[in-house]
Amino acid sequence: MPIKIRVDHPDRCMGCYNCVFACSRELYGVISKRFSAIQVHDSKTSNTFLIRVCVGCTDPDCANACPYEALKPRPEGGVELVNPDKCKKCEDRPCIPACPVNALPWDPINKKPIICTECGECAKYCPHEVIFYGEVIEATPSPI
């Protein structure tokens, strides 16, 4: 069974950004919200948060949208960047809007999508166990 991250309890989220910074720390060695594969957005109307992170789908829309086959689906779900040079030359970046979860941010400096590596750092530093990291059989909605 594939190891994945999954947002199990979004309603427990406090918006501390611990997961966001754990990701930027792991991927880039920096603290940044912009350079993180997991995004936490405030809801204006209530004190709740919307968490956008790769759901690790097996037929990824982002990879399907890529005209250069720069993004390749991983067998366990999600994608990897196999051809960064082609990616750099791409101006339209169709992979970004293709993701219906909106979980693929663009790295404007290195000119590539910021891809979740399913490393689990975000889950490790979540103080409320909002994010699960482990073996996933199938996607299940979070129980209250």
Added chain:
Amino acid sequence: MEKVLFIDLTERKVWSEEKGELFKKFLGGSGVAINLLHELCPEKEDPFSPENPIIFAVGPLLGVYPSCTKTIAMFKSPLTGNLGESHAGGRFGTALRCAGYGAVVIKGVSAEPVYLDIYDNDKVLFKRAASFLGLPPRRIIDYLKREDVLGLESVIATGLASEKFVAFAGVIVDKHFYFGRLGLGTIFGAKNLKAIRITSDGKIPIKNVDEYKILYDEIYEKIVKTDAMAKYHNLGTPQNVHSLNEIRGLPTRNFLSGYFEEAETISGEYFADNILLRKMPCSHCPIGCKHVALVKEQFAAQHELEVLELPYDYEPIYSLGSNLGVSDTVGVLKLISTCDLYGLDAMITGNLLAWVTEAFMRNLVTEKETLGLKPKWGYYETYIKMIENIVKMPNSFYASLAMGKVPVKEGESFYMTIGGNGVAGYHTGLAQVLGTAIGARHSHVSNAGYSLDQKYLGKELPPEEIVDTLITEEQKRCILESCGVCLFARRVYDLELISKALNPLGWNYSADELREIGKEIYRLKFKFKFREGFQFETLHIPERFFETPSANGLISKKKFFKALNYAAKRIKELAEIPVVEKK
């Protein structure tokens, strides 16, 4: 982080300066801010003058390690006419750091109401804010916040109290946090500045990532898995209500007592069990000390509900609860909400209302002054109307209160302020009163006298020892403030750990070197205070402190003034001000 962003509201000019040496010498936060204040605030300047700068400064640990979240604001206070220093969390500091700013200085005055829209690379837009006039700060924050923005965004805003120049107007940060104290919001008003939005697409660099990650994990474990910060996570600061009441140190009805017989319904436990909605942390803090209440009220038949979500803390619960004799849970929240609606410092607002109530009971103030309102302990509806009057100033009585001054000379003995600042919710003993008196910003958290009182409950310490302990504590706190560490995490971040934590970031200081920097920051704060005319000799100490028993019994006035005189002499020496011995 060594870049200072300058914004001139008069000329609408923006520039930045690299101040590497300044940050190297003073780290950031209050250390950098006090230096900038010395340099940029002209001597004896009117706080309302365009020349009075607003300085925000962040420190090297902020945003990088857990619970390092605090931005320091410095300015000349319109409330005290002296050093203005206020700290706030939220996301503001992390956003400033990601954008690469170690400090932001705002000078001048805008010809029209504006808000500042700040981005990376010194991009600042001056945007019209006339539409925001009169609106509650939280609503302005809602209008300015954008959903789905990828960068790190933070919004701070002021309310009507700022526009009306109420001397203790605050600034609300990201809806749940406050630059509450000493009138930062008032200076915003004087500058015609309504709000600031900062959005950063940038990043905080880490020099040695591997070393940093190891230390990060150590600190994270301490914060999350030990009891060092458990209080703040569980009940939050309102845990104090019961614990102080038990030792007879909970200020009640304008400090007439240290015991509130109806404390149960305003206690941290009661709030948590009955009204707590969720906890809110600053960015990069796993604690979530800010507790948010949910109040539902039916406003019409057929279950028409008005829903209020509101952060609560110990200090406003004391100042607008026990100290006004208010035990109605929703009543206290409504009073907090009213202060937030206008953007007021809830603490001194409570001190003023408590004073009015007592003055009214003693016939020093009549309905003529209050415009028909009859303040009475526990009646929060009257207090809500009074807060409105303080902001709107319909007569000279309320206008005086809005300046943080009581208009009746003989009532000053029970006006609970020290150095012009409303006192915090601790009637614990001599160290608390003394700590507030000798703290550079006259705040209970300057040096935590209340903590000393509780640590040595029932024991008498020599006055000199109390003073020395408080001064050493304040000097140490100057380092925490300068690095961006939240004071709630002080049990985790001692100077040895701060020294270690700075290392992977490329800052090499031993704990002893940090201690020396702390002393220098402390010296500069007092140098500024003395420059602006501060005198220990004329400090207002309400008689009330010596009239009602504290948690440590009646405070000896003789011992207090002995301690104060000793402190005055020591601090003047530390600040290198000539000490003239009395004959």
